[in-house]
Amino acid sequence: MTNSRQNTLANKNNKITTPKKTGKILSSWNTADYWSILLAFALIIPCLFFYATNEFEQVTEQISWKKSVMQNDPMHGPFKSVAWYKAFDEQREIQAADGKFGTFLKEWLAKPHKWTNNPLNAFFLTxxxxxxxxxxxxxxxxxxxxxxxxxxxxxxxxxxxxxxxxxxxxxxxxxxxxxxxxxxxxxxxxxxxxxxxxxxTYNIVPGLLGIMLFSGVVFALPVYCIRRTSPVQFFIGFVPVFLLSVLSYTLAAQTSLRHYGLGYSVWGIILGMLIANTIGTPRWIRSGLQIELYTKTALILLGAEIILTKVMAIGAPGFLIAWVGAPIVLLTSFWFGKKILKIESDTLNMVISADLSICGTSAAIATAAACRAKEEELTFAIGLSLVFTAVMMVLMPICINAIHMNEVLAGAWLGGSIDATGAVASAGSLVSNRALEVAVTIKMIQNILIGIVAFCVAVYWSVRAEATNKKITLAKTWRNFPKFILGFIGAMFLFSFVYSRLDTPTAHSLLDQGVIRNGTKLFRDWFFCFSFVAIGLQCNFRKLKKYFEGGKTLSLYLFGQSLQLVLSFLLAYLGFFVFFPDSLSQL
The missing domain is CATH 1.20.20 (F1FO ATP Synthase)
Incomplete structure (x- = not known):
């Protein structure tokens, strides 16, 4: 397929999907779904291997020493001693990321530092x-x-x-x-x-150049196989995407802007939209706007951060909040948008409903792929989500602290109500460490629904599309299913298995504070940033304007978010204080 034909197809259909190829046995494998799985695990496996071979022995030795101090604590009373807590806290501070491999990744995958007055301090400090x-x-x-x-x-x-x-x-x-x-x-x-x-002192400029070259090389082969875009042409288009991503991180690192919750995702879309709707996105950049490949690879890496052992630790209340509340909000919001507001686009209705009910942009991207939503519909849904998330992550902690809400109840409410995982962590930290842990765990449980919801949406859209012909086959359902979700689930089970084979302190130091926090998560954040910039660069205000007409979409989001707030609080209270009160003592 030539580049001109590819661009014609992309502009004509404007769907979250890849061009279909025919005539070759392996052509069905040349899609962003399969390549994203391959790329994600090509990063996951080396991270696991090098952390295990370089840091495992040192981490376990340090943890064993702290354990011996705690076990030999001479004081036997109703509370732990100062010596015991000192050893316990020092054990929690042991991080595999402080080793050679972790330090290497931190240096070469570093994002711009916090700065106040001089933006150059984001890159280096003399x-x-x-x-x-x-x-x-x-x-x-x-x-x-x-x-x-x-x-x-x-x-x-x-x-x-x-x-x-x-x-x-x-x-x-x-x-x-x-x-x-x-x-x-x-x-x-x-x-x-x-x-x-x-x-x-620090200087992250060499690291930024390294990330640009590495990412360009990593994505060049899949783009060539999927789009038949030459590696050189892709890299030329990718460089501006990367530079705008760096600028997004730089703006997000400014101390005053950070205070208002304006993260890199917001700036990525804003910067891209400004260019697209002023001077216009140059044609030579379009080869680097591989939204589908960036987002799906990042979502699979997100799966590595969901540890089933942690999910189970919070008990039944967590599943009640995340797995009962979120589906109710999703289905009710979709029904409200379709039957009451009568939103014409079912795909837009579904993407917004999934966005506000589960975990924001990640759910929106996965659902958009499942129902073949238009790119401007996805952009619009993400934009709404980012605005409401920024407001809620500031206002909710203020309200919670003002009424002195129970820490566990507060954390559960935050985790069940705020869309983005990062925003949940930020809001939880403004309440207490206990609230932070509960909030993040609830959101982690909710994130598991990404795969389930994407599958259900794909099945529903297949059934609906074939309703007139009365021919619903497994092959057609499989063709519409976003297969990258299998990678998401696979990463989740792989890390959960590894986590279960280690004792808790070692798993925390090696996986949480090593492979994930200073490994897969660093790659995930960069890839998500690329996708937000690319979404912005493909966004056209004239196309988005129609979605604001009549205020239906805004009404849908307000309705769904209000329902989410009320239902999350109600289920959190019932779960922790009525149905399963014993769970409180375990947190």
Missing amino acids: KAEAYPQHDVKRKKYEEASNYTAMMKALALSAQNKAENDHFKNLAANKDAQEKISQWRRARLKQQDAKKQFEKI
Whole structure:
């Protein structure tokens, strides 16, 4: 297929799908679905292998030492001692990412740093600029260290008093527990100050060039096989996409903008749309706008972050919130849009409904592929989601803190209501660490629905499309099914299996703080950023304008999001305080 014919097809159909090829036995395998699976696992397997071979022995040795300290703790009372908590916290701080391979990935996959006034500080910090900041950070670290030492002394004093009373004095026991908790919080702030103090100079420019070259090479072969676009032509179009992605990360790293929840996804779409609707997207860039390939590869890598062991730890309330609430909101919103609002495009209705009910952009992308939605419909749905997510991640924690809501209930409500996983984590951190853990776990359970919903939508659309002919075959359903979901599920089960074969501290250090956080997630974030920029560059305001007419789509989102807020809170309360109250003690 020639490039001109490919562009004609893409512009004519404007669907989230790949051009169909015929005449070759293997042509059906030359699709973004299969290539995204191959690319994702070509990144996952090496990350697992190199972390295991380079960091496993050192991590397990450090963890064993901390375990021995905790096991040999001489104090036997109703609460853990200062020594026990010190070893426990230090064990949690062990990260495989601090080893050689982890450091290598962090350096070569680094994103722009936080900056306030000088945008160049996002890329490098010279000694002349670093040392004045270094003195300030050193002072903060020293103050935090002194305060932590004081709190530790108070905690030890309270602990000794309780121990001298043989733990029979309930007031002394409570005071000791409170003092130990205060010391641990102070120590956490000290560790944060230490990290800032130890960062003197940096230069991520070589790493950015490395990411650009690596990503260009990685995606060039699939693009050639799928589109017959030459690697050189693809790379020429990819470079502007990458540069706009870097600019998106840079704007998202600005401290004031970060405060308002304006992440790289928002800036990626905005920057792309500005270019597309002012000077226009040049034709030579279009070869780099491989939205489908970028997003599907990123979604498969997202599957690696869903660990079934963690999902099961929260118990039945988590599944009640995520697997009962989300489908109800999805189906009700779709019905409301179709029957009440009478939205003409069923694909737009479905993408918006999936977006607001499950996990935002990831669900929207997967559902768009399943129902063959138009690219501008996907762009519109993602845009709505990003606006509402930015508002909710700021307002919900404010409301929660104002009424002093229970931490677990707050976390469950956040996880079930806010769309994007990153926004859930940010909102949870504004409440408490406990709320953060619950919120992220709820969202993780909800993310599993991405594959299930995509499959159900594909089946529904196949049944509906063939309804007039009364011929519904398995082959046609399979052809419409977004097969990259199999990669998403495969990555989820692979990492869940590896996680289950390790003890919890080792799994946390090696997988959570190694392979995932400083491996697959770094690649995932970059690929998602490429896709958001590409979506923006293909966005046309004139095409989007019709979706605002009558306010139907906005009404749909407001209805669905309101239902999500009410239902998530109700199910969270029923789950943790009525049906399964024992689950609270396990969190």
